[in-house]
Amino acid sequence: MTMNSNGRKLVLFDIDGTLISAGGAGTRSMNRAFHSLFGIRDAFEGISMAGKTDPQIMKEGLKLHGFPHMDGNVEKMKEMYLKFLRSEIENPRRSLKPGIHEALVRFQSMGIMLGLLTGNLKKGAEIKLTPFGIYDFFLEGAFGSDDADRDNLLPIALDKFRQKGYDFSSSHCIVIGDTPRDVQCAKVHGAQCIAVATGPYTRDDLLQTEADIVLDSLAETEGYADFVLSS
Numbered sequence: 499m500t501m502n503s504n505g506r507k508l509v510l511f512d513i514d515g516t517l518i519s520a521g522g523a524g525t526r527s528m529n530r531a532f533h534s535l536f537g538i539r540d541a542f543e544g545i546s547m548a549g550k551t552d553p554q555i556m557k558e559g560l561k562l563h564g565f566p567h568m569d570g571n572v573e574k575m576k577e578m579y580l581k582f583l584r585s586e587i588e589n590p591r592r593s594l595k596p597g598i599h600e601a602l603v604r605f606q607s608m609g610i611m612l613g614l615l616t617g618n619l620k621k622g623a624e625i626k627l628t629p630f631g632i633y634d635f636f637l638e639g640a641f642g643s644d645d646a647d648r649d650n651l652l653p654i655a656l657d658k659f660r661q662k663g664y665d666f667s668s669s670h671c672i673v674i675g676d677t678p679r680d681v682q683c684a685k686v687h688g689a690q691c692i693a694v695a696t697g698p699y700t701r702d703d704l705l706q707t708e709a710d711i712v713l714d715s716l717a718e719t720e721g722y723a724d725f726v727l728s729s
């Protein structure tokens with residue numbers, strides 16, 4: 499049985515730079531995986547990762563070093579990456595972004611449903627968020643393992659919620675992220691977006707996007723609560 503959202507909101511969170519800093523665990527795991535498989539160190543040096551999906555990043559690394567992304571190389575990279583991520587996430591530099599735990603609790607108390615929209619592989623998302631105790635806040639989501647193109651992820655997320663019995667339209671969905679790619683993947687489907695300057699992009703950078711509002715962080719409680727309730 500599918501329930502109409504009846505005006506209920508769905509908020510979808512990006513992970514890296516938005517919910518958490520993994521303390522460089524993702525980059526180190528990518529480099530270790532590539533070295534383990536192909537014997538090349540620091541293979542992703544110079545490759546921008548912000549806002550991209552994990553498979554997209556892997557394909558760029560393979561192309562840069564002359565390896566075909568077919569022939570199972572991406573699948574091999576995924577498996578090895580996750581293996582190293584399990585250990586790399588256990589580092590003292592990882593941190594929860596400002597205001598995140600309070601925001602998640604507040605959204606729940608407001609009757610807002612929470613999900614993920616991230617370039618991370620689904621298993622990678624679980625590995626990154628579980629140490630912070632916040633993974634279980636999110637009922638469902640769309641991940642880099644669903645589609646390498648971030649712009650395709652919002653409809654996938656909505657379909658997954660639909661399969662769980664919750665029928666949201668993109669107009670009742672708000673994406674929260676820290677890069678212009680997060681903004682774009684919301685806007686191409688008519689969803690709203692809150693951009694937070696807690697990643698590699700400054701507030702001024704994000705003000706140049708189509709984000710509905712731009713915050714320094716989710717510690718600006720009133721800045722997002724009023725928007726979510728009124729949107």
